[in-house]
Amino acid sequence: MKLYRPAAGEDENWPNLGPVLSTKTIDWDLIAQQYDQIVKYTTALRLGAAEAEQVLRRLFRSVADILALRPVLIRRGLHLRVESGLLSGTDLASDDPGTKMMVNVLAAVLEF
Template structure:
């Protein structure tokens, strides 16, 4: 009978430092390590590369050890698919940290069966709450006008707003400027920046 260690993280940005700390005595003793690449939490344990390799090398009576339960399974469907395989092959599954430490999660007694199912339901609830909070955050950001993700380079730029004339908005500022300088204000309706055309007299 031998101990076999399984490590896994969900994304490439995560590390297994905390898991290795929890499994430090077993690592120091030379227990073989099986690492699963970053995979979605929705992928069943039995479909993960690292765990599949572990199952191909274990023998009856071996113990699979993980740092915490979430490293191996995260849903009711996962644990319901995994437990029968471990029980049928005579394997043990133990968590090294947390409330479940020291308990054989592959045991087939009624108490362990009930506890494992409750644990799986809690983990699935936790994962669903994280997804729901993420969706709500995205909706709130979009409602406030924030743009999420990368900007589309082909999206046309918004139209530029006209700049107001000095001293006020539009022609009012121009007329006030003319009065301050002792000039005759421009005729109503004439564009503020349109100078008088040559050859025409400005109407009084």
């Protein structure tokens, strides 16, 4: 995982961070546009008014989003369980071969 750069062309300001910085830059306009939602979700998590699972469900709507998130969840030992339907109880962030195959098949055939 790499960090987005605060702005293009300012690498000399952070010479030691070069190896961990992405070529992409932070979309400050998007953050400003979504700031109220960011504060709302962060506050709800901090106060215990919402579970992380509920927030993730609202933020990640596609298989591609979940695939992008899986490595982070696995590294941190976190879980992303399916709550209902045929795959109920499945941990999509599990690192076992069966789950990897299932997630890749889901990604190949559908968006949920």
